[in-house]
Amino acid sequence: MKNIYIIGLLWACSTWTMANTVENAQQVDTAEQFAKANAIRVTTRPEIMGLWGMEIVNNKKCVEYYNFRGINEVVIKSGQEWSYGLYEYQPSEDHKQRLPALVLQIKHDNNQMDCSGQMQDQTGEVSQYFVKWADDHTIDFCANEKGDKCFATLRRVLP
Numbered sequence: 001m002k003n004i005y006i007i008g009l010l011w012a013c014s015t016w017t018m019a020n021t022v023e024n025a026q027q028v029d030t031a032e033q034f035a036k037a038n039a040i041r042v043t044t045r046p047e048i049m050g051l052w053g054m055e056i057v058n059n060k061k062c063v064e065y066y067n068f069r070g071i072n073e074v075v076i077k078s079g080q081e082w083s084y085g086l087y088e089y090q091p092s093e094d095h096k097q098r099l100p101a102l103v104l105q106i107k108h109d110n111n112q113m114d115c116s117g118q119m120q121d122q123t124g125e126v127s128q129y130f131v132k133w134a135d136d137h138t139i140d141f142c143a144n145e146k147g148d149k150c151f152a153t154l155r156r157v158l159p
Contacts, residue, residue: 045070046089048102048131052139052154062115066154074104080112083122089131099130099145 052066056078064078068087076083085106092100104127111121132140132147140150 047091048089048100048139050156051158053157054152054154056115058115058117064115065157076106078114078116081110081114081119082112083109099132099142099147101145102129102131102141103127104129 046068049068049070052068054064054066056062056064062079065076067075067077068089069075072086072088074085074087076085083106085104085108087105088101088103090101090103092098104125106122106125109120109122111119113119129141130143130145130147132142132150134140134153137156139154140147141152141154143149143151
């Protein structure tokens with residue numbers, strides 16, 4: 001009888017230990033899932049990303065918009081024309097020594113009249129500009145990296 005009592009006691013303890021082990025494993029899994037779900041992700045984005053506008057005064061005031069979006073997509077809206085393409089922004093560590101470069105590749109253009117009054121299909125065009133930062137909300141597109149041949153001023157509309 002004593003043996004049966006000891007065996008019963010051992011069985012009860014082992015069952016309690018196994019249940020405790022399973023409960024601990026579930027707590028660890030839950031903690032890992034919580035950590036993964038609430039992990040802080042640091043994502044850097046190009047400083048040029050956002051919506052920019054360039055005012056063009058012709059017969060009437062018109063704004064040409066450049067929307068630099070995530071995954072290097074750009075949408076350009078000028079008058080009735082809109083274009084879609086890709087961009088690559090190459091920042092510079094020292095804006096005084098060398099200006100950041102911006103490359104635009106137009107994938108589609110609807111070939112409508114733009115703010116300048118021109119209709120030109122720019123599909124397939126690739127252009128490179130140098131970006132001169134006046135401040136966080138104003139940039140100039142320049143033809144050279146020295147920044148002395150600038151031809152367009154854009155102002156930030158949205159971050």
